[in-house]
Amino acid sequence: MTDRPPTSPVPGAALLDAVAVMDRLRSPGGCPWDAEQTHATLAPYAIEEAHEVADAAETGDADALAEELGDVLLQVLFHARIAAEAPDGARFDIDDVARGLVAKLVRRHPHVFADAQAETPEQVHAQWDAIKSVEKQRDHVLDDIPVSMPALARAQKVVSRLRKAGDPPSADPSIETSDGESPVERIGAALLALTIEADAAGVDAEAALRGATRSLEHGHRG
Numbered sequence: 001m002t003d004r005p006p007t008s009p010v011p012g013a014a015l016l017d018a019v020a021v022m023d024r025l026r027s028p029g030g031c032p033w034d035a036e037q038t039h040a041t042l043a044p045y046a047i048e049e050a051h052e053v054a055d056a057a058e059t060g061d062a063d064a065l066a067e068e069l070g071d072v073l074l075q076v077l078f079h080a081r082i083a084a085e086a087p088d089g090a091r092f093d094i095d096d097v098a099r100g101l102v103a104k105l106v107r108r109h110p111h112v113f114a115d116a117q118a119e120t121p122e123q124v125h126a127q128w129d130a131i132k133s134v135e136k137q138r139d140h141v142l143d144d145i146p147v148s149m150p151a152l153a154r155a156q157k158v159v160s161r162l163r164k165a166g167d168p169p170s171a172d173p174s175i176e177t178s179d180g181e182s183p184v185e186r187i188g189a190a191l192l193a194l195t196i197e198a199d200a201a202g203v204d205a206e207a208a209l210r211g212a213t214r215s216l217e218h219g220h221r222g
Helices: 013-026 032-036 039-059 062-084 094-107 121-136 151-164 183-200 205-221
Strands: none
Touching: 013 032, 013 062, 039 062, 039 205, 062 094, 151 183, 151 205, 183 205
């Protein structure tokens, strides 16, 4: 990794510097572009930065990962600062975000912060899902799945939710086509079948496709 400034003896102290920089950018006399941004205009950047974090994590580039995580942190700071300037009904700040996160982590780790028992990753995951289901109180198991997710990732989220609810979808890998079936319908059904297969095998379909595509790119770049 490249040389970095000395780290603070108090972990997280540098986050206060990041908050101060965002305050300067959004305050009068700061950056005109930053000053005009809204939650909606920033949304595409948050999606893009999340994908760049995933790419850096999967390729094992530590320098790139540190930089991309910083870009994600920028999005958090940006949204929190915009919210802090909003009318009372929509107002929150970075401390509200942090407090909410702390409360959620403590609440969903009772095996660490209370007396619950969960000794394996599988038990922890099941416990997390059980606590989350009580907190969310969805009217339907498929509620609150973002429509803006990449299609493959969203398909697996739907499949996973149905499986965990005891209603796992099934797909015959040898999909039969009818004379009237369009290529779009046939390929869509085939992709969904592969997504169901991936979920059943515990494979992240989106990550698997990214990896295969990355290999294809490398092969053609020589």
